[in-house]
Amino acid sequence: MRILHLAFAYLASRPLLTALNVAMLALGVATISFLLVVTHQAEERLTRDARSVDxxxxxxxxxxxxxxxxxxxxxxxxxxxxxxxxxxxxxxxxxxxxxxxxxxxxxxxxxxxxxxxxxxxxxxxxxxxxxxxxxxxxxxxxxxxxxxxxxxxxxxxxxxxxxxxxxxxxxxxxxxxxxxxxxxxxxxxxxxxxxxxxxxxxxxxxxxxxxxxxxxxxxxxxxxxxxxxxxxxxxxxxxxxxSPAYESARLLDLVGVGVETLQWFAIALMASAALSLFVALTSALQERRYDLALLRTLGARPGALAALTLAEGVTLLLAGVILGFALGHGAAHALGWWLAEAASWPVTGLAWAPGEAMLAAAVLAIGALTCLVPAWQAYFSDPASLLARR
Amino acid sequence: MLEIRGLRHDYAGRTVLSVPSWDVAKGDASLVLGPSGSGKTTLLNAIAGLATPTAGSIRVAGTEVTGLAPAARDAFRARHVGLVLQTLHLIGVVSVRENLRLAQRLAGSPVDDARIDEVLASLGIAGLGGARAGNISVGEAQRVAIARAVVNRPSLILADEPTSALDDANCAKALALLLDQAAACGATLLVATHDNRIRGRFERRLEL
Known part of the structure; x- marks a missing residue:
């Protein structure tokens, strides 16, 4: 049994909490991803349609x-x-x-x-x-x-x-x-x-x-x-x-207020997800402190315990980010179908928006930082005193 | 096999453990006796390299445990020491077999399912390998904890209060299993307890 398998086993042992954490994170990522994809394609479309008309x-x-x-x-x-x-x-x-x-x-x-x-x-x-x-x-x-x-x-x-x-x-x-x-x-x-x-x-x-x-x-x-x-x-x-250029910019500004509001809402959602992830990992660590002490008695190095905690958090993060992008792009694609039915602007969920790489990096970085505190606690836990307290 | 010289452990300004000198031969079974708070668990932790004593020397199979760096101490414990904890703690979210495989991996050994089957069979729990460790009875957990301690054929088995929570019948069974398994792999056995019911089963004792 490797560390990653054990991390999966811990996650699978509390499916509801795991699903809720992933869902919260995914909703935030999906909202921002959807907004990035749709606004990017709308901007691109406006620019392309108007580029030759002064x-x-x-x-x-x-x-x-x-x-x-x-x-x-x-x-x-x-x-x-x-x-x-x-x-x-x-x-x-x-x-x-x-x-x-x-x-x-x-x-x-x-x-x-x-x-x-x-x-x-x-x-x-x-x-x-x-x-x-x-x-x-x-x-x-x-x-x-x-x-x-x-x-x-x-x-x-x-x-x-x-x-x-x-x-x-x-x-x-x-x-x-x-x-x-x-x-x-x-x-x-x-x-x-x-x-x-x-x-x-x-x-x-x-x-x-x-x-x-x-x-x-x-x-x-x-x-x-x-x-x-x-x-x-x-x-x-x-x-x-x-002027098409001026009016397009004005239109994007007008729409941009709503988009920005939604983006802030999504950021708040992701912040709650990060907090929830932190609470979940910390409480999980508390629940299984004897497991960690036991692993130490079996010869596991402190770094392995920190890696176990990190692996659990990063698995949740990756699942949330991947599901979030899938949902965001799925929603953009569904919107594209609906707009295509109305013979209006085409939108596709099969293309990436430039800001999405930054979004993924930011979520993973903040999430990893969130996981570091419980991982640090796991690293420095003292098995002898934990077992003595039991 | 085990040589202790001038061992002392201080905690919060007072000495909680003092063992001037103690030797245990290879394959011997010895009892560490004493009331609660006398330092039995501290002694086992120090021998296992889980706690660093304030002073003194502990040699296990010729290796000075107190002189090892933390990483080497962890590796030494994984390879040479089997621990049976008072709480019989198992990783509850995985199977009994995975608990034993985990012990093998952490000792740096390849997974050896044949050895796991052999140990489980010798403890009378051959059919328990696939059971989730969190769902088995206390009696079964007792046997699995012993199986985990011996699966790597350690040279030293340390058992901390292995019988204190058991009734007389189960106490006798657990002790017999522990002694049999230690003998089967030629390991030295140290049992720390305040349980007077098992005093008569050991010729060698250390009173704290």
């Missing part, structure tokens, strides 16, 4: 709403802007490219985006099959849309009015799929992309006198544009200019 010009309203609706395709637009009013902005010498976006319809929850060929460049998207749309009512679909809806080149799809899946169908205006995009890992995977004219065509009956688009996605030609263009647009036009 400025969004759209209707006045909430700038965050404008960015969410036109860059991340996760909210309703603030309204429309006139195509003619947007042309001078697109022609501004400080603008390298201006991509129109016309929203309004969706297909089974996937947004139909009216735009032009420059849209694909924003997401480094390329066609995996077929060709780019050329005529009205031709569309290309993102990789996720094709997979989930079983679409192939040549298929027809009918949009529904509005951005929710339950809107009335435009049955008399079907789109023909002429191309399918390769996966990009961006929001483009979940979009149906067509020309602005197609979107106007579908809504021809209710079209305003002058053509409108939802927004213009700009790329700067020069860094100076960041200082001048937004201010000029906001001050001199009826439109608003919003």
């Amino acid at each position: 400025l969004v010009v759209g209707a006045k309203g909430s700038p965050l709403q404008l960015i969410l609706s036109t860059v991340f395709h996760a909210d309703v637009p603030t309204g429309n802007i006139g195509l003619e009013e947007s042309r001078p902005i697109a022609a501004n010498p400080m603008v390298a490219s201006a991509t129109p976006v016309a929203l309004g319809d969706s297909f089974h929850g996937h947004r139909i985006v009216g735009t032009d060929g420059s849209f694909l460049a924003l997401y480094d998207a390329r066609l995996a099959q077929g060709r780019m749309f050329a005529a009205e009512m031709e569309a290309i679909v993102g990789a996720d849309v094709a997979r989930r809806e079983g679409l192939a080149v040549g298929a027809k799809l009918t949009g529904a009015h509005g951005l929710a899946a339950s809107g009335p169908a435009h049955g008399d205006h079907p789109y023909q799929v002429v191309g399918i995009l390769a996966p990009t890992g961006t929001v483009a995977d979940r979009l149906v992309i067509t020309s602005v004219e197609s979107v106007w065509h579908v809504h021809a009956e209710h079209a305003p006198a002058r053509p409108e688009i939802t927004a213009l996605l700009l790329r700067y030609r020069t860094p100076l544009a960041a200082a001048m263009l937004p201010r000029a647009i906001n001050a001199t036009t009826a439109m608003q200019a919003a």
Whole structure:
């Protein structure tokens, strides 16, 4: 019987206490791990989706709403802007490219985006099959849309009015799929992309006198544009200019308050778990002080007794950390499934977040320190006096 | 086998044990007698290297125990000394066999299940190997404690009050087992007790 086996035997001899200690620690680790995974992937996703868009010009309203609706395709637009009013902005010498976006319809929850060929460049998207749309009512679909809806080149799809899946169908205006995009890992995977004219065509009956688009996605030609263009647009036009980078940071700050609160809660949970581990080990040591004395009489070195106590604590710690990561990543994966059902942002529990290595190291280090006190007591226990007291 | 010279142990400013001179030959069975608090357990602990006496010399099988470094003392005890404690303490969370294997491992010997089976059989508890040590009776624990003390074929067996908690019938049985096992492995046996019932079984005695 080796020290580790004996440590396991001691743990197995009090299964409820062992399970409670592991569960407490695992809950704390799982909460922090889940938050790290989800926030890291959300941040990564926000950055990736917005990396090629320097400025969004759209209707006045909430700038965050404008960015969410036109860059991340996760909210309703603030309204429309006139195509003619947007042309001078697109022609501004400080603008390298201006991509129109016309929203309004969706297909089974996937947004139909009216735009032009420059849209694909924003997401480094390329066609995996077929060709780019050329005529009205031709569309290309993102990789996720094709997979989930079983679409192939040549298929027809009918949009529904509005951005929710339950809107009335435009049955008399079907789109023909002429191309399918390769996966990009961006929001483009979940979009149906067509020309602005197609979107106007579908809504021809209710079209305003002058053509409108939802927004213009700009790329700067020069860094100076960041200082001048937004201010000029906001001050001199009826439109608003919003920066995806700024609004994403603001969104993360807003969400970050909640995340931070949850993280502190999880840290408190882990601190209680560490305390509980300390109490469990100390009381276990007290209960089996005669076992330790006996082991000494059999020839065990003081270091072996300390190792036995440490092995018990470290086993609990490792079990708690491993179970915690499994739970945290499992929860993130379950959230990913749920979000995938809702055709929203993909989250996976199969990827690690950068902070998790630090989390594991911190928990193991603090836990090991917690175990050191009982191990020290075991090391210096005097078998003769213990046996004499019995 | 055992030579003690000028042994003294002080505790809290007073002498709790004093043995000017005592010799025990190899294979002998001797009794250490004395009332509670007379230093019997302290003497056994000092011989086993669990306590360091204030002064004096203890030689076991030619080795000066008091002169050994702590690690060497632990190793010496594991290999040469078998202890039967008054409390019969066993590691309750593992099986009887694992208790005996533990004693073998700590003595630096390979696990020898054949030897364990032989000892358990000689003590009349052959079927007890797989039983969880925490679930066996006091009488069975007594035998397992003796088995653990002799499983490594020690040259010296020290028994501290092995019969004081037993009734007359069990006292006689336990003592017979202890004497038989010591004889079987050719070990010197020292029994410390204040139990006058077993006084007559020993020719050699040390009165404290």
